[in-house]
Amino acid sequence: MAGTADLLLDGYGRIAESTRAVLDGLPPALLTYRVDPSANTIAWLIWHLTRVEDDHLAGAFGTPQVWIADGWAARFALPFPDDVHGYGQTPADVALVQPSADDLLGYFEATHARARELLGGLTDADLDRVVDEAWDPPVTLGVRLVSVLDDALEHVGQAAFVRGVAERTAPS
Template sequence: MSEISATDVLLDGFGRVEQTVAELLDGLTPDQLAHRVHGAGNSIGWLVWHLTRVQDDHVADLAGTSQVWTEGWSKRFGLPLPEEDTGYGHDSGQVASVETTAELLLGYHQAVHARTADYLRSVKPADLAEVVDEAWDPPVTRAVRLVSVLEDDLQHAGQAAFVRGLLT
């Protein structure tokens, strides 16, 4: 049996997010994507956009590359938000402003996933222990940042699955 590396585990985790996002979005209309429980919760569209924006932002920062979002996706979405916005701290009006299609969300998520997977394949085991953010106590390593993004993705995907379940 071959050894499983931390990178293999991360690739599997982010692959599960991609699979979940594809299942979540399958067959949904723009109205269903925009549905907000009791008119105030986060919509499926916003949740998927947000989890993808955070992954894009954080992985690009770790990789030292541009974000997929800034390479044409922000223009395709045409949202009334600053290009650097990831959805963190959005109020109800900002959540409502994320109106889109399942195809657009899936395309963006798949592009971010591909960039994430390419990055992860380039990471050496020693790189995972490197401190990337000293603003926290304890300081955040590359591995901790990646697990944090993965955990955030899974939580938001679960929230979106809950909302989808209410629709059907």
């Protein structure tokens, strides 16, 4: 029987597989393709899902964010404060996220490696630890980890959809 860590590693591994598939061989012009003027781009979706995973896991485990500690914020040089992870951003903000596929994948892989380290030693008992008192009821580690997993899988699915639309309709 798989343990808690094994199940979470499998789930987060699925985010990694899907993210790699979306970015694999993606022409640079399609990173910022929009299905309409207010839609999210592949670049923004992958950046956002990675920022949320990085931010939320760092907060839950009391570790530094890869974004800041490993220099990704400086490398991306986005015109947002370093703690921004995309919630509430406008279509104009989305348009400002224009990294290369290599940088997106590099930041994702660094964040995924950190997530594997953090998740690898979890036990069932760890999941009940409260990690965020700002909610009623307070958020436990288990709830936070499933929330991040759900959010990331939704966004990588959206990115895959955008890629499919772009490959069929974008001018070559």
